[in-house]
Every structure is written in structure tokens, then in C-alpha cells.
Amino acid sequence: MAPRVHQAQAFSFYCIIVLSMAISKSNGLTLEFMELLCGRTYTFDTSFQMDSGTGITYKNQLDCSLTVTAPSGHFVLALITRFELEAAFSGTCSDYLDFHNGTDTSAPKLNPTDLCGWGTNIPSNLTSSGQSMTLRLVTDSTGVYHGFNIVFTAVYSEPCTGSDFACANQLCIDPSLRCDNYDQCGDKSDEDNCDSYGGSSSINVAMVAAVAATGVVVLALIVGVVVYKVRDRSRWKRFVNTHIDYDDEDGIVEPPPSYPITHKYYKGVRGQPALYTSPGHHVKVTSDTSAGSSTEIQMTPGSNETV
């Protein structure tokens, strides 16, 4: 009995964990801030997003470099989702961002001219040739704007291996990036055919089925435990209420039967059992410690007679 109840509890607990994991998974992409990562190499596995800074605007007088490195066999796709730096003045940027094709700022630039201002002169994406790309953000002493947000993704070209997702544009990305509400392919194909809960349609059907099956199993366990308990109790009641004819017509007083009992028949505090007794009967409990832990109950008609 007790093990079954514990199993049901453990199972429910497990279900809650799985559910909360499924929910937290849709909580979005890791967000970093370039201002806080200056001079660093940031390695990542699948994808992350980065804002220029933690404030509403970026800071003045920055010269901040950051190398972003994908796992080997991948290259870095940087998708610019928001961009606003101080506009160029007579053809020269005063605040600007550059992307370099390698592990430091000495690598050739991926953008032919410094990026500043906003609008159509800003490319939607930049791609490194190798595992790493290095960003450099330079700002002067006046004029701060909202800055940028960039989604970085580790990608490689088809054919895709394992369960990696094949984008419509022949790039491969980690399957966890599908339907996470962020475009990581660059053509939004990883966000196609997703439901409003942020799951791909097929994954969500499987999840609903799993949750439903889990519910049925938990319910069946609970019903099973309750039925078992009720049946047990009624069996015990029937047993103690049955009239026992010790002195039947043959005149021979037969010894009262002995019945095995366990602690589950006790009502009341453990160690101080209060037994259910049928009216007119005394109950004597004997513990046979020499033969292990077996406990016996013997019932006698109302008298002082003991066995």
C-alpha cells in the first residue's frame, strides 16, 4: 500500500518537473550585453542574442571588442534585429560597429564600411567564414542612441546531421531553435508552422498526448489505491462481524481461529492499537516475537477466557 502511494506521489512530482521544464524552455533566448563583455571571447552552443548595453541607450566613449565563437564545424550567423547608432556626419561615422571575419579585430571586416545610423544601409545579416567573428563597437563623447540587438546562431551548410533542423535556405541549426519565436535561419523557416504556444505543431501534439497519458496513469493509480483501501477495510469489517460459533451442536468447543493481522488494521496511534471489535467479543493480540514479527489476533466470546 504505502509503496504504491509513494510511487504515485513520485510520479506526479516527475510530471510537474517535466511540465515546468517544457514551459521554461519557451522562456526565450539568452540575452547578453556587449558593454559587459568587452575584451572577452564568448563561446556559445546554439544561439543567443545580444543588446549593445543594459541601458536605454549605449554609453559614450566606448571601444569595445568581443569575439563570438560557435562550436567547431559551425560558423556564426549574426542577424541584426534592431540597429540605431548616431548617424554619420559628412560621410564619417562618429559611433560605429564593425564585424571582423575571425578571432580579433585584425581580421578583415565583413561589412565594407563602418555601420552607423539606422535604416536600409544596415545589412540584415553577417556571416563569418570560420567559427569566430569579432565585433567592435566604438562611440565618441557625445550623442547616444538606442543601440542594437543581434541574434547570433551557430550554423553550417547542408547536408544537416542528426536531428539538426534544415532551414529553407540550406543552413542547418540546432533543433531546439525551432519554434522559439526567434528567426535563427535568417529566412524565418525555423518559425514556420509553429503554433501560438511556441511549439512546432508536431511537437505540441506529442506533448499534449504525453500530458494526457500522464494524467490517465496518475488517475488510475489514485483510483486503484482507493479501491484497494476500501475493499480491504470492508473485508476486515465483514471478517470481524461474522458470527463465530465456537460451541456448535456437536458439543465440542473448538479453539477460536487465529487470524493474521498487520498494522494497517489498527486504528489510532501506532504502538497503541485500538482494534475494531464486533460487539460481544473480546480481542486479544499476541505478538510472537520468537517467530519473527508475526502478530496474531484471537477472538473469543464475551468472557474472561483467554487463550
Ligand SMILES: *[C@@H]1O[C@H](CO)[C@@H](O)[C@H](O)[C@H]1NC(C)=O
Ligand atoms: C573570411 O575569411 C576567410 C578565410 O579565413 C575567407 O575565405 C573569406 O572569404 C572571408 N570572408 C569575408 C566576407 O571576407
Ligand SMILES: *[C@@H]1O[C@H](CO)[C@@H](O)[C@H](O)[C@H]1NC(C)=O
Ligand atoms: C543575408 O542578407 C542577404 C542580403 O540581404 C540575403 O540575400 C541573404 O539571404 C541573407 N542570408 C541569411 C542567411 O539570412
Ligand SMILES: [Ca+2]
Ligand atoms: Ca527560431
